[in-house]
Amino acid sequence: MLRRMTRLRWRISHRPPLPPGCALFLTGDHRAWSSDPSGWTFDPAGELTSEHPHGTLLSVKVRARHPDGTVTEEGDAWGGRAAPHRHVVTGDAGIDLHVAGWQDASEGRGRPGRSAPPREETVLHAPWGDQPVRLWWPEGQGGPLPLLILHDGQNAFDEAPTFAGESWDAAGAAQALADAGHPVRIAALPVNHGRSRRYVPFPFELNDFDSGADEYADWLKGSLLPHLHARFGPVPAQDTALAGSSFGGLITAYAGLRDPGTYGTLGVFSPALWPADHAFLRWLPGRRDPQARVWIDMGDHEQGTVAASRDLVTHTRDLTAQLAPHVREARFTVGEGHWHDEPAWRERLPAFLRWWREG
Template sequence: MKIMLNLLISLLFLNGCATPSLHSNATAAQSRIDYLNAFSSRYVIPRNVEVWLPRQYFLTPNTALPVLYMHDGQNLFSLHSANFGVAWEVDDIAQRLMDEGKIQPAIIVGIWSTAQRRMEYFPERAAQYFSEQDGAVLDQLKQHLGAGKNTEYLADDYLRFIVSELKPYIDRHYRSLPERTNTLIAGSSMGGLISIYALAEYPEVFGSAAGVSTHWPLFLNNDHPGPAASFRQYLQVQLPRASTHRIYFDYGTATLDQYYEIHQQQVDALMVEKGYVQGRDWVTKKFPGAEHNEQAWQARIDVILEFLLKP
C-alpha cells in the first residue's frame, strides 16, 4: 500500500512539472534591461547605455532581432532616470505592440546623453554650408553656453562611437541582425537631427531613421533661418536616394514644436526630390496640439515604432 501511495505521488508530481506550452512560456517570459554603465569610448566621454530585450528574445533563443538605437536613453524606460520625471515608456509600449503582432520583435538600445549633448547632436558637416553671418551667430551662442560647456562640434565623433564601438559590442554580445535593413536609429528634438545625420553619414549602416519633433532651427529659433537652410543643403547632397532607406518625421504645433512646420515642409519637398514616396518609404506626421516634451513623445511612440518596425 505504501509503495502504491508513493507511486501515485510521484506520478502527480511529474504531471505537474510537464513541459509548459508555448502559450505558457509567452506568459511567463519577461523582458529585460541590461545596464552598461559608463560605457567607454576612444571618441567621446563615457556614458550609460541601456539594452532592452523583449520577451521574444528569450522565447526564440535561435532567432536574431533587429536593433533600434535611440538617443537621450535616460528618458526612454524609467521615470527615475528621465530628465523631467516622465519616461517615454518605450519598453512597455514596444512589448505590447510586439505581443499584438503590430511590430517586429527588436532590441532597443538607449544611449544616454551627456553635458555635451548640444554639440554631440549638432550635425557637424552642415557647418561647411554656413554663411559668415551664420557662423558668427553660432559662435555667439556657443559663448552664451558658458564655461564648462563644450563648444567644439562633436557629432562626427559621437557617430564614430556608435558605429565603430557600440554597434560592434551589441552585435557581439546579443543576437542581433547586423545588416543595414535591421539597424535603425531614432531621437527627438536635437536627437532627431543626429538621427537623420547618422543615416546620411552612414547609409551603409542605418536603414531607417526617425526624427521626432526634429529641431530644424539647430538650437536657434526662426529668427535665424540660415543654419537650418545649411542643413537642408547638406541633406540635398548627402541624403541617400529612395529605395534602400526608410525615414520618419513628425512635429506638434505647441511650445517649441510650433516653429517646425515651415522647416518640415521644405524638408518634405527635398524628400520628394530624392524620390521618397509618402506612406511607402517616408512619412511626415503632424500632431495638432502636441507639445515639445516627453509626454507628447510617449503618446505617439506607438506610431513611430509601427513605422520603423513594420512587420
C-alpha cells in the first residue's frame, strides 16, 4: 500500500552569522543525522522543500558545511548543544526554524540556569574515577530523609550543565512534594562519555562490547548508599528509590531487579530496551523483588512514526504486565505528546514523586 506523502516547506527565520561560503543544510533522525548536505541544502533565501510520509515524527537540526569540509551544528545562544526542532507530519505545512546560535568550544558553559541548582556537589571515588554526586534536600530538613538516586545527574537540576539546555527541574518537583508534607533527599549522579558502558548491562556497539553496568550497580549498593547513610543517617530500602530515563531507565530496572531488597521503588522512565537485540527481555524471566514498587512509563512520540510509537507504548505496557506478578506493584503511565527528551521526563517526574511518597 502506498504511503501518503506530505510536503514540508522549511525556512530559516533567524540565524547568527557564519563565515562566507558556508552551505546550510537540514539533518535529523529521518536521515540518521548525516552530515552529507546532498539533497538537503537550503537555498540562498534559507528555504528547503522536502516530502515525508504522513505520520512521521521528525527531529531535525540545521548544520553548516564550511568551505574546508568541516561541519558546525546549530546550538543555543551560549555555544552549547541545542534541543532539536520537532514536528509531527500530519499534512502539508510551512515550518520556521529559529537558529539561536552555533555550537563552539565553549560547550555552553555560560548558559544560565532556569531551575534550582543542587544544594551541594561532592565527589566520591569509584572504579571508573572520580564520581560527582549532586545533592539536594529541602531547606531546614536535617537527619535522614527518603532518598531518590537519579542517573544522568547532569540533567537533573539547573540547565547550565545539561545535555541540551533542558533539565528535569528535580529540585522544583521535590520542593513541591516537600510543601505537601513529603520531604525527600536527592542524590543525582552525572555521567559523561562512559554512559553506554555504565548504564547498559549487555555488550553492544556503543559500549564497545564491554559492559560496566555490574560494576556501576555494585558501586551504588556498596559505596554510594553506605556513604549517604553514614553522612545523613540510615534510610530503609522501602524509602529508597532509584530512577532514570532511556539508558538510565534500563540500568534502574536492571540494578533494582539484580539486587532485590536494595531499593523500594524503581522509576523506569522511557526505558531503552533495544541494546543487544533486546537482551534485557531475555534476562528478565525469573527476576523478582516482592517488596519493590515499579513505575514504568513511555511517551507516545518516542519512535520515528506515530504508528511505531504506538507499538512501543504497547510493548512497554506488556513489559509492565509481565513484571507485575513478581513485584509489589507495577504502574504503567503514557506521556501524551511526549518525545524522548528531558522536557517529557520533567513533566512526568512530579507524578512519579507523588506516587512514590503518597502511594
